[in-house]
Amino acid sequence: MIRPPLVFFNFLFILMPGSTKGTFVWTNIMITTKINNIHSSLLFCCFSLLQIDHFGFLEDGTFKQRYLVSDKHWHQSGGPILFYTGNEGDITWFCNNTGFMWEIAEELGAMLVFAEHRYYGESLPFGQESYSDSKHLNYLTSEQALADFAVLIQNMKNMVPGAQNSPVIAVGGSYGGMLAAWFRMKYPSVVVGALASSAPIWQFPGMVPCGAFYKIVTQDFAKSGHNCDANIRKSWKAINNISSTASGLQWLSEVFSLCTSLKNKADAAAFKAWLQETWVNLAMVDYPYEANFLEPLPRWPIQVVCKYLSFDSPVSDYQLLHGVSQAAKVYYNYTGSTSCLNISQTATGSLGALGWFYQACTEMVMPMCTDGVQDMFEADEWNFQAFSDECSAMFGVRPRAEWAGTVYGGKDIASHSNIIFSNGGLDPWSSGGVTVNISASVVSILIPDGAHHLDLRYRNDKDPPSVRAARALELQYFREWIKQAKKVN
Known part of the structure; x- marks a missing residue:
């Protein structure tokens, strides 16, 4: 039997009912979770009502997308937003395993947003029927997920005082890293840059050897x-x-x-x-x-x-x-x-x-x-x-083998800008990752002693020097992108 490897790539949360179309609900939740000596003291759990189908114009309904927000260090109007592009799973799990964002939030004065991918966790377009058949699964695509993220950010900027001119940086690991890179490619006016960690955007037919x-x-x-x-x-x-x-x-x-x-x-x-x-x-x-x-x-x-x-x-x-x-x-x-x-x-x-x-x-x-x-x-x-x-x-579906390469450009990505591709030398997914610099602003960071998105995890005393250097360089790029965005605004 031929099958792709099903390899991939616990914050407290409260579910709240959504509000009217195009708006969202914030709920204050006090958190006392401690991870690797890092305290997260304030988290919001939110929902945004989004179109089930962003690319058609019939009224196909809406669904509630869950996302998590921490604005503990976001005090300045126009302060940056670090936006995690959710993977194939419960967003609270990814939030809990992306310590890099939590650790640099104070340095950047950044708001943190962790957006859940449609059809995963609590973000089910058709509720318990979402996985019932291929008709209900038809809207589970990366393109729809990216559109969710773009609309969510626009909604937040319209609704949150002081966020209208906030530069947004996409961050993701594994499939989430692929989404972060593609988000910057497809919606450059929404995100000013992207960190794509362990993102195998070239693990598609004809791009790398299958072995x-x-x-x-x-x-x-x-x-x-x-x-x-x-x-x-x-x-x-x-x-x-x-x-x-x-x-x-x-x-x-x-x-x-x-x-x-x-x-x-x-x-x-x-x-x-x-x-x-x-x-x-x-x-x-x-x-x-x-x-x-x-x-x-x-x-x-x-x-x-x-x-x-x-x-x-x-x-x-x-x-x-x-x-x-x-x-x-x-x-x-x-x-x-x-x-x-x-x-x-x-x-x-x-x-x-x-x-x-x-x-x-x-x-x-x-x-x-x-x-x-x-x-x-x-x-x-x-x-x-x-x-x-x-x-x-x-x-009841058949794969479109060439579609991802067609819609996202395959290996021809030199026209894009402000994307970091980080890869660990121990990570098998680096086989399909971008491991060379494409241009001055589409860059590769290699972590020889790193496994799957090690750079996105919390700092640890046992971290190898290579990942410490990678995080420092990533933070430097973030500062440059934020500075560029503020000049434009």
Whole structure:
């Protein structure tokens, strides 16, 4: 079965009813959350009524888009606004994991806005019917989401005293980073610049080799432990051997502490896909300190994982897979509080896997393949037709493989300005990222020791110098953009 990797990329909040069309509600909420010694003392939870369809002129209804606001440090009329372009999930989760914005708000005197992406979290255009069929899902597109953001900002500027001339900078990571870059490209009069962290805007057909993503995953494991990648490469055959019998399936279920026992070949295939995604997720969140992004993990988690996969001499399939089971439990049970492992879930429930799969089945078509030689996975070609058939069976739609490149310009982005593309050397999504300077104002910042959007996370004493330098440079660009905007105003 061909499918895109479902890899991606808790603030207190109160839901309030919306008001009339084109306006929004602010509700004061006192927060006492403390994260990494940073206190957020004031947050507003708001809703804006937006068109379900921005590009048609029939009355197709409205929906309530949720967004979060902090104006604690925004005291000056015309002060800047840092606007987070929400990803495929609950906006409170992204708000909680984007410490960079919180930490520079005081320095810039900035208002913070975290906008939720339509169809995720509480921003459901058709309520509980939003995912009922392809007709209701039809408005889940990046173009509609960008229009939501643009209208939301216009509404805020019209309604909030002192915000009319506020320069807005878009910030996002992963898919949210793609949106931040595209927001600046498509709506340059709305946002004066964008920070697109770990944003694979070139991970589309014909732009990068389909195997580049998994090569980086493999390199991360190869660098983190002796024979680590080689033993993972051997593990697939071992799984095939052991899963060929009913007793072997039961042994795998027990040694991996699975919640549901493996019963047949289909279960064994799902088990291997789960393990593959586990290794991918570890590469994404290989942070230099303990973190709880996708799962609670130790610092440099791949190094910890690889301690169980350092076999030198040939070992039996059972010995090898026992090591793999212990390695997998570093990811799924580092805290020791998990009683069993569920192979249907590999990350936090705050992410919207079904919504992202629909987007991958329509316009976010990102070819992935493995060869088992330059990477540590079983060989698996990219088969667009098989993927398209799966999308048709699941959603009744077929992907438009070339659409994202057409609508957003592909690799021809030199005419744009004021965009930072930051990428971590450990992050497999850097394979589709912009890793070279395009022009004087469309620039790349590389973080060799960085995993997935490390620069957007809170500062930590264990941060490598490369990410500290990246954040300082990003802040410098922000100041320049704000200065430019004020001159124009």
